[in-house]
Amino acid sequence: MRKYAHMTPEQVIRDVTTEIIVRAIKFERKKGRSIYISKTSSGKGVAVESLNPKTAEGRQNLEKFFTPIKRHYTFSGLGLAEEKNAINWRVLNVSTPRRILLFLQLIASFMMKGTPGKIRFFRRMGVHIGSNTEIMQGVWLDHFRPELIFIGNNTLIGAFTRVTVHAYEGEGRFRYGLVEIGNNCTIGAGTGMGMIKIEDNVRTLPGTTLSPYLVRIRSGSIVGWNPPTVQLSEEKLPE
Numbered sequence: 484m485r486k487y488a489h490m491t492p493e494q495v496i497r498d499v500t501t502e503i504i505v506r507a508i509k510f511e512r513k514k515g516r517s518i519y520i521s522k523t524s525s526g527k528g529v530a531v532e533s534l535n536p537k538t539a540e541g542r543q544n545l546e547k548f549f550t551p552i553k554r555h556y557t558f559s560g561l562g563l564a565e566e567k568n569a570i571n572w573r574v575l576n577v578s579t580p581r582r583i584l585l586f587l588q589l590i591a592s593f594m595m596k597g598t599p600g601k602i603r604f605f606r607r608m609g610v611h612i613g614s615n616t617e618i619m620q621g622v623w624l625d626h627f628r629p630e631l632i633f634i635g636n637n638t639l640i641g642a643f644t645r646v647t648v649h650a651y652e653g654e655g656r657f658r659y660g661l662v663e664i665g666n667n668c669t670i671g672a673g674t675g676m677g678m679i680k681i682e683d684n685v686r687t688l689p690g691t692t693l694s695p696y697l698v699r700i701r702s703g704s705i706v707g708w709n710p711p712t713v714q715l716s717e718e719k720l721p722e
Contacts, residue, residue, distance in 0.1 A: 496553075560655060632648060638665070641689065685701075
């Protein structure tokens, strides 16, 4: 979304979280539930009702909650899927029209080759992409909240790479956060990543899975599996 176009990652995660809190308050009142938000991947957290930005006390509590800003947050208390008053985590995230639009945009992006037009398309979805960056065919950029994805300058995202900003953990709990990929990076084809910070000049080898194993990769790193060992045959090969 264009409203996030010139924001820093910290500003975006704060605004996104505030939006979801407001929606959570509306749905918990409607469904008669209690929803909580946590700064960690586990734990009960803070009742969203106490963070209502529409009240003076809530704004004050919200400011304390965001000090400091975290890279990811977890919502819980949505209920089990079969409960009559359960709240769907997808609905809690964004409105139905935007959810449908983002899904259709994601499907369309699969068919697009790595051209400047594809970069412009992803930017319209809300992804933050620097200059001279290429995104190859079949790359999956999470449509849950595209605005949480930041990709730097002069970076290559290899074909069939998967970038995920959220994880549904079952039992009415979901987690989301920032994905930051720095400048001058080469992300090998088929790399999979979740919420992570990749600094500048990083290279991942094809087929590497970064998450949940890594949450930060330091500048200049090369990440991937060790080269496979080769067992030589005892049979003499023809010269």
